[in-house]
Amino acid sequence: MAAVHSLLASLPNQFAVAGSGVNSRSPVLTIKASSKGVSLAENGYSRRRQILVGVGAFASIFSQEKIAFAEEVPKNYEAFVDFIDGYTYYYPSDWRDFDFMGHDSAFKDRFAALQHVRVSFIPTEKRDVHDLGPMEEVIFNLVKNVYAAPNQTPTIYEMRERSLDGKNYWTFEYELATSFFGRTAFATIAIGNGRYYTLVVGANERRWSRVRNQLKVVADSFKILDI
Incomplete structure:
Protein backbone atom coordinates (compact mmCIF):
# COMPACT_ATOMS: atom_id res chain seq x y z
CA MET A 1 0.00 0.00 0.00
CA ALA A 2 2.94 2.37 0.64
CA ALA A 3 3.95 1.94 -3.00
CA VAL A 4 0.43 2.77 -4.10
CA HIS A 5 0.34 5.93 -1.99
CA SER A 6 3.74 6.94 -3.34
CA LEU A 7 2.52 6.59 -6.93
CA LEU A 8 -0.77 8.34 -6.31
CA ALA A 9 0.95 11.22 -4.56
CA SER A 10 2.76 12.02 -7.79
CA LEU A 11 -0.47 12.27 -9.78
CA PRO A 12 -3.21 14.93 -9.94
CA ASN A 13 -5.86 14.86 -7.23
CA GLN A 14 -8.15 12.42 -9.07
CA PHE A 15 -7.93 10.07 -11.97
CA ALA A 16 -10.37 7.56 -13.40
CA VAL A 17 -9.52 3.99 -14.28
CA ALA A 18 -11.58 2.88 -17.26
CA GLY A 19 -12.38 -0.59 -18.43
CA SER A 20 -10.33 -0.17 -21.62
CA GLY A 21 -7.81 2.28 -23.10
CA VAL A 22 -7.38 6.02 -22.77
CA ASN A 23 -10.15 6.76 -25.25
CA SER A 24 -12.87 5.24 -23.06
CA ARG A 25 -15.72 7.65 -22.42
CA SER A 26 -17.22 5.69 -19.52
CA PRO A 27 -14.78 5.39 -16.60
CA VAL A 28 -15.94 2.90 -14.02
CA LEU A 29 -13.49 3.64 -11.22
CA THR A 30 -12.63 7.08 -9.87
CA ILE A 31 -9.73 7.05 -7.41
CA LYS A 32 -8.88 9.88 -5.08
CA ALA A 33 -5.16 10.43 -4.67
CA SER A 34 -3.02 12.87 -2.75
CA SER A 35 -2.07 16.09 -4.54
CA LYS A 36 0.82 16.84 -2.19
CA GLY A 37 3.50 18.80 -3.98
CA VAL A 38 1.43 19.28 -7.14
CA SER A 39 0.27 22.72 -8.20
CA LEU A 40 -2.60 22.00 -10.57
CA ALA A 41 -3.32 25.63 -11.24
CA GLU A 42 0.27 26.23 -12.41
CA ASN A 43 0.02 23.28 -14.76
CA GLY A 44 -3.23 24.52 -16.28
CA TYR A 45 -5.37 21.71 -14.86
CA SER A 46 -8.59 22.01 -12.88
CA ARG A 47 -8.32 20.82 -9.27
CA ARG A 48 -10.34 17.69 -10.04
CA ARG A 49 -9.14 16.90 -13.55
CA GLN A 50 -9.74 13.25 -14.44
CA ILE A 51 -7.19 11.25 -16.44
CA LEU A 52 -8.46 8.10 -18.14
CA VAL A 53 -6.08 5.16 -18.18
CA GLY A 54 -6.46 1.43 -18.67
CA VAL A 55 -6.87 -0.92 -15.73
CA GLY A 56 -4.03 -2.98 -17.14
CA ALA A 57 -1.56 -0.17 -16.49
CA PHE A 58 -2.16 -0.53 -12.75
CA ALA A 59 -2.61 -4.31 -12.49
CA SER A 60 0.93 -4.73 -11.21
CA ILE A 61 0.38 -2.13 -8.49
CA PHE A 62 -3.18 -2.55 -7.22
CA SER A 63 -4.25 -5.87 -5.75
CA GLN A 64 -6.95 -7.93 -7.44
CA GLU A 65 -9.27 -7.03 -4.59
CA LYS A 66 -9.03 -3.33 -5.45
CA ILE A 67 -9.39 -3.89 -9.20
CA ALA A 68 -12.58 -5.85 -8.40
CA PHE A 69 -14.24 -2.55 -7.53
CA ALA A 70 -14.32 -1.73 -11.23
CA GLU A 71 -15.62 -5.16 -12.19
CA GLU A 72 -18.53 -5.06 -9.74
CA VAL A 73 -19.91 -1.63 -10.67
CA PRO A 74 -23.57 -1.88 -11.79
CA LYS A 75 -24.54 -0.68 -15.25
CA ASN A 76 -24.93 3.10 -15.48
CA TYR A 77 -22.88 3.69 -12.32
CA GLU A 78 -19.26 4.51 -11.55
CA ALA A 79 -17.31 3.69 -8.39
CA PHE A 80 -15.61 6.37 -6.33
CA VAL A 81 -12.75 4.83 -4.34
CA ASP A 82 -10.79 6.84 -1.77
CA PHE A 83 -7.77 4.81 -0.67
CA ILE A 84 -6.50 7.76 1.38
CA ASP A 85 -9.57 8.31 3.56
CA GLY A 86 -10.82 4.73 3.42
CA TYR A 87 -14.17 4.46 1.70
CA THR A 88 -15.93 3.73 -1.59
CA TYR A 89 -19.39 4.07 -3.13
CA TYR A 90 -21.20 4.06 -6.48
CA TYR A 91 -22.74 7.11 -8.15
CA PRO A 92 -24.71 7.51 -11.42
CA SER A 93 -22.31 7.64 -14.36
CA ASP A 94 -23.84 10.84 -15.79
CA TRP A 95 -23.23 12.82 -12.60
CA ARG A 96 -20.24 15.13 -12.18
CA ASP A 97 -18.09 15.87 -9.16
CA PHE A 98 -18.31 19.18 -7.33
CA ASP A 99 -17.11 20.85 -4.15
CA PHE A 100 -19.58 20.63 -1.26
CA MET A 101 -18.41 22.65 1.73
CA GLY A 102 -17.37 20.51 4.68
CA HIS A 103 -17.51 17.25 2.71
CA ASP A 104 -14.75 15.00 1.45
CA SER A 105 -16.37 14.06 -1.88
CA ALA A 106 -19.56 14.89 -3.75
CA PHE A 107 -21.25 14.23 -7.12
CA LYS A 108 -24.39 15.77 -8.55
CA ASP A 109 -26.80 15.42 -11.44
CA ARG A 110 -25.82 17.62 -14.37
CA PHE A 111 -29.24 19.26 -14.59
CA ALA A 112 -30.81 18.87 -11.13
CA ALA A 113 -28.29 20.31 -8.66
CA LEU A 114 -30.33 19.26 -5.62
CA GLN A 115 -30.00 15.65 -6.76
CA HIS A 116 -26.61 14.71 -5.39
CA VAL A 117 -24.51 12.51 -3.11
CA ARG A 118 -22.00 13.72 -0.55
CA VAL A 119 -19.70 12.06 1.96
CA SER A 120 -18.14 13.46 5.11
CA PHE A 121 -16.43 12.06 8.18
CA ILE A 122 -15.30 13.16 11.63
CA PRO A 123 -12.84 11.58 14.10
CA THR A 124 -14.29 9.27 16.74
CA GLU A 125 -13.05 6.97 19.45
CA LYS A 126 -16.03 4.66 18.91
CA ARG A 127 -15.44 1.46 17.00
CA ASP A 128 -18.90 0.63 15.64
CA VAL A 129 -22.27 2.31 15.03
CA HIS A 130 -23.72 0.20 17.85
CA ASP A 131 -21.51 2.18 20.22
CA LEU A 132 -23.66 5.25 19.40
CA GLY A 133 -26.73 3.69 21.00
CA PRO A 134 -29.94 1.97 19.79
CA MET A 135 -30.40 2.39 16.03
CA GLU A 136 -33.91 3.92 16.22
CA GLU A 137 -32.90 6.44 18.87
CA VAL A 138 -29.65 7.44 17.14
CA ILE A 139 -31.28 7.94 13.73
CA PHE A 140 -34.26 9.85 15.15
CA ASN A 145 -31.49 17.59 15.63
CA VAL A 146 -28.76 17.58 12.97
CA TYR A 147 -30.29 17.25 9.50
CA ALA A 148 -33.52 19.22 10.00
CA ALA A 149 -33.58 23.01 10.15
CA PRO A 150 -35.92 24.67 12.70
CA ASN A 151 -38.54 25.32 10.00
CA GLN A 152 -38.48 21.77 8.61
CA THR A 153 -40.64 18.83 9.61
CA PRO A 154 -38.65 15.57 9.56
CA THR A 155 -40.19 12.22 8.67
CA ILE A 156 -38.30 8.92 8.82
CA TYR A 157 -39.63 6.18 6.51
CA GLU A 158 -37.20 3.32 6.84
CA MET A 159 -34.23 2.13 8.88
CA ARG A 160 -32.02 -0.82 7.92
CA GLU A 161 -28.80 -2.39 9.09
CA ARG A 162 -26.35 -4.38 7.00
CA SER A 163 -23.05 -5.98 7.88
CA LEU A 164 -20.09 -6.42 5.55
CA ASP A 165 -16.57 -7.61 6.33
CA GLY A 166 -17.14 -7.19 10.05
CA LYS A 167 -18.44 -3.61 9.78
CA TYR A 174 -36.07 10.45 5.53
CA GLU A 175 -37.86 13.60 4.36
CA LEU A 176 -37.38 17.20 5.43
CA ALA A 177 -40.38 19.34 4.54
CA THR A 178 -41.64 22.88 4.88
CA SER A 179 -44.96 24.28 3.67
CA PHE A 180 -43.25 25.25 0.40
CA PHE A 181 -40.56 22.67 -0.25
CA GLY A 182 -39.57 19.10 0.53
CA ARG A 183 -36.40 17.06 0.09
CA THR A 184 -36.11 13.31 0.54
CA ALA A 185 -32.89 11.38 0.99
CA PHE A 186 -31.14 8.21 2.01
CA ALA A 187 -28.32 8.40 4.52
CA THR A 188 -25.79 5.73 5.44
CA ILE A 189 -23.64 6.00 8.54
CA ALA A 190 -20.78 3.74 9.61
CA ILE A 191 -17.69 3.77 11.82
CA GLY A 192 -14.22 2.51 10.97
CA ARG A 210 -38.71 8.70 -10.15
CA VAL A 211 -35.17 8.47 -8.77
CA ARG A 212 -35.63 6.64 -5.46
CA ASN A 213 -34.48 3.23 -6.72
CA GLN A 214 -31.48 4.76 -8.48
CA LEU A 215 -30.36 6.61 -5.35
CA LYS A 216 -30.95 3.60 -3.12
CA VAL A 217 -28.15 1.82 -5.02
CA VAL A 218 -25.83 4.67 -4.05
CA ALA A 219 -26.76 4.53 -0.36
CA ASP A 220 -26.43 0.74 -0.22
CA SER A 221 -23.05 0.76 -1.96
CA PHE A 222 -21.15 2.70 0.70
CA LYS A 223 -18.28 0.66 2.10
CA ILE A 224 -15.40 1.39 4.45
CA LEU A 225 -11.90 0.37 3.35
CA ASP A 226 -9.23 -0.51 5.90
CA ILE A 227 -6.42 2.05 5.92
Whole structure:
Protein backbone atom coordinates (compact mmCIF):
# COMPACT_ATOMS: atom_id res chain seq x y z
CA MET A 1 0.00 0.00 0.00
CA ALA A 2 2.94 2.37 0.64
CA ALA A 3 3.95 1.94 -3.00
CA VAL A 4 0.43 2.77 -4.10
CA HIS A 5 0.34 5.93 -1.99
CA SER A 6 3.74 6.94 -3.34
CA LEU A 7 2.52 6.59 -6.93
CA LEU A 8 -0.77 8.34 -6.31
CA ALA A 9 0.95 11.22 -4.56
CA SER A 10 2.76 12.02 -7.79
CA LEU A 11 -0.47 12.27 -9.78
CA PRO A 12 -3.21 14.93 -9.94
CA ASN A 13 -5.86 14.86 -7.23
CA GLN A 14 -8.15 12.42 -9.07
CA PHE A 15 -7.93 10.07 -11.97
CA ALA A 16 -10.37 7.56 -13.40
CA VAL A 17 -9.52 3.99 -14.28
CA ALA A 18 -11.58 2.88 -17.26
CA GLY A 19 -12.38 -0.59 -18.43
CA SER A 20 -10.33 -0.17 -21.62
CA GLY A 21 -7.81 2.28 -23.10
CA VAL A 22 -7.38 6.02 -22.77
CA ASN A 23 -10.15 6.76 -25.25
CA SER A 24 -12.87 5.24 -23.06
CA ARG A 25 -15.72 7.65 -22.42
CA SER A 26 -17.22 5.69 -19.52
CA PRO A 27 -14.78 5.39 -16.60
CA VAL A 28 -15.94 2.90 -14.02
CA LEU A 29 -13.49 3.64 -11.22
CA THR A 30 -12.63 7.08 -9.87
CA ILE A 31 -9.73 7.05 -7.41
CA LYS A 32 -8.88 9.88 -5.08
CA ALA A 33 -5.16 10.43 -4.67
CA SER A 34 -3.02 12.87 -2.75
CA SER A 35 -2.07 16.09 -4.54
CA LYS A 36 0.82 16.84 -2.19
CA GLY A 37 3.50 18.80 -3.98
CA VAL A 38 1.43 19.28 -7.14
CA SER A 39 0.27 22.72 -8.20
CA LEU A 40 -2.60 22.00 -10.57
CA ALA A 41 -3.32 25.63 -11.24
CA GLU A 42 0.27 26.23 -12.41
CA ASN A 43 0.02 23.28 -14.76
CA GLY A 44 -3.23 24.52 -16.28
CA TYR A 45 -5.37 21.71 -14.86
CA SER A 46 -8.59 22.01 -12.88
CA ARG A 47 -8.32 20.82 -9.27
CA ARG A 48 -10.34 17.69 -10.04
CA ARG A 49 -9.14 16.90 -13.55
CA GLN A 50 -9.74 13.25 -14.44
CA ILE A 51 -7.19 11.25 -16.44
CA LEU A 52 -8.46 8.10 -18.14
CA VAL A 53 -6.08 5.16 -18.18
CA GLY A 54 -6.46 1.43 -18.67
CA VAL A 55 -6.87 -0.92 -15.73
CA GLY A 56 -4.03 -2.98 -17.14
CA ALA A 57 -1.56 -0.17 -16.49
CA PHE A 58 -2.16 -0.53 -12.75
CA ALA A 59 -2.61 -4.31 -12.49
CA SER A 60 0.93 -4.73 -11.21
CA ILE A 61 0.38 -2.13 -8.49
CA PHE A 62 -3.18 -2.55 -7.22
CA SER A 63 -4.25 -5.87 -5.75
CA GLN A 64 -6.95 -7.93 -7.44
CA GLU A 65 -9.27 -7.03 -4.59
CA LYS A 66 -9.03 -3.33 -5.45
CA ILE A 67 -9.39 -3.89 -9.20
CA ALA A 68 -12.58 -5.85 -8.40
CA PHE A 69 -14.24 -2.55 -7.53
CA ALA A 70 -14.32 -1.73 -11.23
CA GLU A 71 -15.62 -5.16 -12.19
CA GLU A 72 -18.53 -5.06 -9.74
CA VAL A 73 -19.91 -1.63 -10.67
CA PRO A 74 -23.57 -1.88 -11.79
CA LYS A 75 -24.54 -0.68 -15.25
CA ASN A 76 -24.93 3.10 -15.48
CA TYR A 77 -22.88 3.69 -12.32
CA GLU A 78 -19.26 4.51 -11.55
CA ALA A 79 -17.31 3.69 -8.39
CA PHE A 80 -15.61 6.37 -6.33
CA VAL A 81 -12.75 4.83 -4.34
CA ASP A 82 -10.79 6.84 -1.77
CA PHE A 83 -7.77 4.81 -0.67
CA ILE A 84 -6.50 7.76 1.38
CA ASP A 85 -9.57 8.31 3.56
CA GLY A 86 -10.82 4.73 3.42
CA TYR A 87 -14.17 4.46 1.70
CA THR A 88 -15.93 3.73 -1.59
CA TYR A 89 -19.39 4.07 -3.13
CA TYR A 90 -21.20 4.06 -6.48
CA TYR A 91 -22.74 7.11 -8.15
CA PRO A 92 -24.71 7.51 -11.42
CA SER A 93 -22.31 7.64 -14.36
CA ASP A 94 -23.84 10.84 -15.79
CA TRP A 95 -23.23 12.82 -12.60
CA ARG A 96 -20.24 15.13 -12.18
CA ASP A 97 -18.09 15.87 -9.16
CA PHE A 98 -18.31 19.18 -7.33
CA ASP A 99 -17.11 20.85 -4.15
CA PHE A 100 -19.58 20.63 -1.26
CA MET A 101 -18.41 22.65 1.73
CA GLY A 102 -17.37 20.51 4.68
CA HIS A 103 -17.51 17.25 2.71
CA ASP A 104 -14.75 15.00 1.45
CA SER A 105 -16.37 14.06 -1.88
CA ALA A 106 -19.56 14.89 -3.75
CA PHE A 107 -21.25 14.23 -7.12
CA LYS A 108 -24.39 15.77 -8.55
CA ASP A 109 -26.80 15.42 -11.44
CA ARG A 110 -25.82 17.62 -14.37
CA PHE A 111 -29.24 19.26 -14.59
CA ALA A 112 -30.81 18.87 -11.13
CA ALA A 113 -28.29 20.31 -8.66
CA LEU A 114 -30.33 19.26 -5.62
CA GLN A 115 -30.00 15.65 -6.76
CA HIS A 116 -26.61 14.71 -5.39
CA VAL A 117 -24.51 12.51 -3.11
CA ARG A 118 -22.00 13.72 -0.55
CA VAL A 119 -19.70 12.06 1.96
CA SER A 120 -18.14 13.46 5.11
CA PHE A 121 -16.43 12.06 8.18
CA ILE A 122 -15.30 13.16 11.63
CA PRO A 123 -12.84 11.58 14.10
CA THR A 124 -14.29 9.27 16.74
CA GLU A 125 -13.05 6.97 19.45
CA LYS A 126 -16.03 4.66 18.91
CA ARG A 127 -15.44 1.46 17.00
CA ASP A 128 -18.90 0.63 15.64
CA VAL A 129 -22.27 2.31 15.03
CA HIS A 130 -23.72 0.20 17.85
CA ASP A 131 -21.51 2.18 20.22
CA LEU A 132 -23.66 5.25 19.40
CA GLY A 133 -26.73 3.69 21.00
CA PRO A 134 -29.94 1.97 19.79
CA MET A 135 -30.40 2.39 16.03
CA GLU A 136 -33.91 3.92 16.22
CA GLU A 137 -32.90 6.44 18.87
CA VAL A 138 -29.65 7.44 17.14
CA ILE A 139 -31.28 7.94 13.73
CA PHE A 140 -34.26 9.85 15.15
CA ASN A 141 -31.97 12.26 16.99
CA LEU A 142 -29.70 12.64 13.97
CA VAL A 143 -32.52 13.54 11.59
CA LYS A 144 -34.40 15.75 14.04
CA ASN A 145 -31.49 17.59 15.63
CA VAL A 146 -28.76 17.58 12.97
CA TYR A 147 -30.29 17.25 9.50
CA ALA A 148 -33.52 19.22 10.00
CA ALA A 149 -33.58 23.01 10.15
CA PRO A 150 -35.92 24.67 12.70
CA ASN A 151 -38.54 25.32 10.00
CA GLN A 152 -38.48 21.77 8.61
CA THR A 153 -40.64 18.83 9.61
CA PRO A 154 -38.65 15.57 9.56
CA THR A 155 -40.19 12.22 8.67
CA ILE A 156 -38.30 8.92 8.82
CA TYR A 157 -39.63 6.18 6.51
CA GLU A 158 -37.20 3.32 6.84
CA MET A 159 -34.23 2.13 8.88
CA ARG A 160 -32.02 -0.82 7.92
CA GLU A 161 -28.80 -2.39 9.09
CA ARG A 162 -26.35 -4.38 7.00
CA SER A 163 -23.05 -5.98 7.88
CA LEU A 164 -20.09 -6.42 5.55
CA ASP A 165 -16.57 -7.61 6.33
CA GLY A 166 -17.14 -7.19 10.05
CA LYS A 167 -18.44 -3.61 9.78
CA ASN A 168 -22.01 -2.47 10.39
CA TYR A 169 -23.88 0.12 8.33
CA TRP A 170 -27.14 1.90 9.12
CA THR A 171 -29.11 3.22 6.14
CA PHE A 172 -32.32 5.19 6.50
CA GLU A 173 -34.76 7.12 4.32
CA TYR A 174 -36.07 10.45 5.53
CA GLU A 175 -37.86 13.60 4.36
CA LEU A 176 -37.38 17.20 5.43
CA ALA A 177 -40.38 19.34 4.54
CA THR A 178 -41.64 22.88 4.88
CA SER A 179 -44.96 24.28 3.67
CA PHE A 180 -43.25 25.25 0.40
CA PHE A 181 -40.56 22.67 -0.25
CA GLY A 182 -39.57 19.10 0.53
CA ARG A 183 -36.40 17.06 0.09
CA THR A 184 -36.11 13.31 0.54
CA ALA A 185 -32.89 11.38 0.99
CA PHE A 186 -31.14 8.21 2.01
CA ALA A 187 -28.32 8.40 4.52
CA THR A 188 -25.79 5.73 5.44
CA ILE A 189 -23.64 6.00 8.54
CA ALA A 190 -20.78 3.74 9.61
CA ILE A 191 -17.69 3.77 11.82
CA GLY A 192 -14.22 2.51 10.97
CA ASN A 193 -10.60 3.70 10.78
CA GLY A 194 -11.27 5.92 13.81
CA ARG A 195 -13.82 7.87 11.74
CA TYR A 196 -17.56 8.36 11.75
CA TYR A 197 -18.58 8.35 8.07
CA THR A 198 -21.82 9.79 6.68
CA LEU A 199 -23.11 9.44 3.11
CA VAL A 200 -26.26 11.35 2.10
CA VAL A 201 -27.89 11.02 -1.32
CA GLY A 202 -31.17 12.75 -2.10
CA ALA A 203 -33.38 14.74 -4.42
CA ASN A 204 -36.19 17.25 -4.57
CA GLU A 205 -39.33 15.64 -3.10
CA ARG A 206 -41.18 16.07 -6.43
CA ARG A 207 -38.57 13.92 -8.22
CA TRP A 208 -38.16 11.34 -5.48
CA SER A 209 -40.59 8.72 -6.81
CA ARG A 210 -38.71 8.70 -10.15
CA VAL A 211 -35.17 8.47 -8.77
CA ARG A 212 -35.63 6.64 -5.46
CA ASN A 213 -34.48 3.23 -6.72
CA GLN A 214 -31.48 4.76 -8.48
CA LEU A 215 -30.36 6.61 -5.35
CA LYS A 216 -30.95 3.60 -3.12
CA VAL A 217 -28.15 1.82 -5.02
CA VAL A 218 -25.83 4.67 -4.05
CA ALA A 219 -26.76 4.53 -0.36
CA ASP A 220 -26.43 0.74 -0.22
CA SER A 221 -23.05 0.76 -1.96
CA PHE A 222 -21.15 2.70 0.70
CA LYS A 223 -18.28 0.66 2.10
CA ILE A 224 -15.40 1.39 4.45
CA LEU A 225 -11.90 0.37 3.35
CA ASP A 226 -9.23 -0.51 5.90
CA ILE A 227 -6.42 2.05 5.92
